[in-house]
Each structure stands twice: as C-alpha cells, then as structure tokens.
Amino acid sequence: MAERVDAGEARVLFEWTRRGPAPLSPATAELARGLAALEAAGLCPTLGDGKAAGNAAWREGEAMWISPSGRAPARPGEAPRSADMVQVEAFDAASWSASGRGEGLPSSDTPLHWCALMEGPRRCGWSRAPRVTLHGHAIEDASTARALGIPVSELETRFSTREDRAALLELLRAHPYPATRVWVRRGHGFFLAADDLEAALLALADLQARLRSL
DSSP: OOOOOOTTOOOOOSEEEEOSOOOOOTHHHHHHHHHHHHHHTTOOOBOTTSOBSEEEEEEETTEEEEOBTTOOOOOTTOOOOGGGOEEEEEEETTTTEEEEESSSOBOTTHHHHHHHHHHHHHHHOOSSOOSEEEEESSOOOHHHHHHHTOOBOSOOOOTTSHHHHHHHHHHHHHSOTTTOOEEEETTTEEEEEESSHHHHHHHHHHHHHHHHHO
C-alpha cells in the first residue's frame, strides 16, 4: 500500500511558491461542501499522522481551488472551512513545482487534480474538462475496483510524485471522461470527476451504495 503517512512525514513533494493571500470566491464554499460529502460518505479515512486521507478540487477559470495539505478530519457537527482552501494558479510537471495563493500548502495530490481539471482535453484526449474532482483513499485495491466495474491502474507508486501523476495519466487516457467518471489508483484511492458539484455528489452517493452492496 503506497498511501501510508506517519507523523512528521512530508506529504507535499513538489515545490510550492506562495504569491499572496487567496482571493474571495464562492467556489471555496462549493469545495467545502464536496469535502464534507466525501467525509460523510466514509470515503475519507484517517492516516497514521492523524490527517484526513481525501481531498477535492474545483476549476475556476485558469486557476484551481484545492483543499489544503494536512487537513484534520472534521469533528462531529463541523464542516471543512472554505477559508482554508488554496488557489493554485500554475503547476509545472517538468520542474515539479506549483504556485498560487492561500495560507497553507495545497494538497499533496495537487498534480492529480490539476491533470484532470486543467489538462484533461490536452493531456488525456478528453472532449471536455470537468469542473470538480473528489479523491478519497477508501478504495485502493484492484479486486474492489474490478468488483465495482471501475478502471484501476496497474502500477502502485508513492503519492505526490511524478510516477503517481504518470500512472493516473495513463489511466485517464485509456478511460476518458465523461464516458468514465471514476477511476482507482492502485494503492492510492479513487478519483471522481464531474461537470458540477451536484453531479459529483450523485456519483459519490452511487459509489457509496455500490460499496455497501459488495
């Protein structure tokens, strides 16, 4: 299993340049709603360092909003804070670096979300790019993915690495959006894409129901 994080272990393995505070945007509230649904569905487990194993992103123009790295699981009755979201303005796979705005670091899975939301048509041959992506670490093994009829990658890699992004790219190219909306990265977790948040929440509920039926 590649997705093991212990206390004190680095999560974000790309270089991050902060350009200033994040602007105000209604997109952050939508992103917080998506994260809350991900946790409520039980698809966002807690890793060894006590942090939530799941994240979400939202495309807004030429930038992408994403949940912060090292996010603590929401307490009962609480919801993820929209003020914590980070705006990523650029990601460069060649230099393995990103830049943007916000107080904290963006999720370690920023390369995966950027690939789908910002580069889907160009890198993956998709007819269009989705608006929202949800990523949870509850479904990561090939047998479960196949039982659910979800495409699964062959390679297991360390998260936040070039190899991780390359493995997802191969999967997304072989099973393009929107014909496919959910994929599984072996040893990492599921990746869900949708045109808007309501469609993402419906797909998430369907995934949860199918898991319960196994």
